[in-house]
Amino acid sequence: MAVAVGRVFLIQPCSSSSSSFICKGTCKHSLGITTTLWSAKPGTTRRCMSTVVRAQQRPTWLPGLDPPPYLDGKLAGDFGFDPLGLGEDPDSLKWYVQAELVHARFAMAGIAGILFTDLLRVTGINKLPVWYEAGAVKFDFANTTTLFIIQLLLMGFAETKRYMDFIAPGSQAKDGSFFGLEAALEGLEPGYPGGPLLNPLGLAKDIKNAHEWKLKEIKNGRLAMVAMLGIFVQASVTHVGPIDNLVEHLSNPWHKTIIQTLANSASSS
Incomplete structure (x- = not known):
């Protein structure tokens, strides 16, 4: 026994x-x-x-915890984390993988944009609005409604192409599917387009075996999503940009921390 x-x-x-x-x-x-x-x-x-x-087969998000059977470690960044069981259905799991990739890439682009423009604003190089007020700025070259419609059309087109490639992998790489620019994009697999436009450095040409590149991307993307959430909360509490918060913290690191900030915000409200 x-x-x-x-x-x-x-x-x-x-x-x-x-x-x-x-x-x-x-x-x-x-x-x-x-x-x-x-x-x-x-x-x-x-x-x-x-x-x-018994040696553990692979690292998990909580050491000693058995991952669910449908998360076998083959996916990039799979550490067995699915407490709600959202990936039990194989078709749903494929869609969630693509959704996470898109959100991760948007978060990385958003973090870079917020920090860069906020740095230009704080240093006085350019009179830019703080990031959460940028959407209310009126530009001289076009009105807000026009910009919104153009953005809706461009993003809608890109998302439609992405969805079509998801349900029929490789269909968007056929001749004539993108105004003759298919070779410039050179789709590698769903979620990983390539070509000189989207992969100018020629990284991960063999996407099937590019496990290290996929892992690095999804790790940085998850970190960016958490950072984006932190910037949202920070702006809601302090009503300033992230660079302003960083400068204030560095001016007195022992007394100007997140704990004091939240305490002062709670007492003032």
Whole structure:
């Protein structure tokens, strides 16, 4: 009978008959098995206990936690995190992977844009509005309604192409599907377009085996999504941009922290 202790160690009692010797000690076997022998009298049963150490197959978001069976580690950035079971359905899992990729890329672009424009504003290089007021700015070359319609059409076209490539991989790379510019995009697989326009440095040409590049992208994208959430909360509490918050914190790091900021905001409200 085997008794499981925790998840990693397995204790296996065993016995064998011995009538000619007394044994005591510990012996190690291959595959991480350690056998401990206890002394016994001649003519009695020798008892031993084997401890089998099972190496974890892959890292998970919580060490020692078994990932769900449908997350087998093949996806980029798969650490077995799905507490709501959203990926149980294979078709839904494929869509969630694409959705995460798009949100991660938007978050990385958004973080870069916010920090860059906020740095120009704080240093006085350019009189730009703080990022959460940029949408209310009226431009001279076009009115807000026109810009909104143009953005809607451009993003709608790009998202439609992306969706069509998702439901029929490779369909958007056929001749005539993109005004003769298919070779410039050279779709590699759903979610990973390429070509000189979207992959000018020629990275990860063999996208099927580009596991390291995929992992780096999704890790940075997840970090950017968390950072974007932090910037939203920061702007809601302090009503200034992230560079202003950073400068204020650096002016007095021990007394101007997130704890003091939240406490002052709660007391003032």
